[in-house]
Amino acid sequence: RKEVEQDPGPFNVPEGATVAFNCTYSNSASQSFFWYRQDCRKEPKLLMSVYSSGNEDGRFTAQLNRASQYISLLIRDSKLSDSATYLCVVSYSGNTPLVFGKGTRLSVIA
């Protein structure tokens, strides 16, 4: 079983749609969770951290379910500029490097 698994997509959605990405992780000892965004031919950039209580940043909402080892990202009112690959990222401890999923590609269509 892969450490961090994501549906690769692509997800093709119209502008204004709501889209949800899911991610599962294999190590129950994982401590920190993030979503990164990577535009085509660019470096990954931190989108948001994910907390047990869930967190929201504008149109983006991240949820964590530790019991199911499951992380989600919800994007509301999709914009053309949201088109990118979204990477699910997990940390096992403060001293070990982050583990990146392969990413889910999103295309928002006019």
Add this chain to the structure above:
Amino acid sequence: NAGVTQTPKFRILKIGQSMTLQCTQDMNHNYMYWYRQDPGMGLKLIYYSVGAGITDKGEVPNGYNVSRSTTEDFPLRLELAAPSQTSVYFCASSKQGDYGYTFGSGTRLTVV
């Protein structure tokens, strides 16, 4: 703030040649990392460092070497380039191990 700076941005190497990918950060981060990303694939960790003088292997270290003589710099050395090393290389840094990373803009390497 410049953040994480990688040079060069692009490079074409012939099989068997050597080169050093440079990475420097100005955020006084202790942790630094090298990843490679093949087309359509995820990031794979090559080497990482938790501070000056300390380096550790990641998932795919073979064919690479690193050093960390200062907090700012973390160069990646390819000794005998092979076509399998054609990839995009990203350097990153973080304040602590489980903090979000800041990535450099990457080096696109082609080995022919």
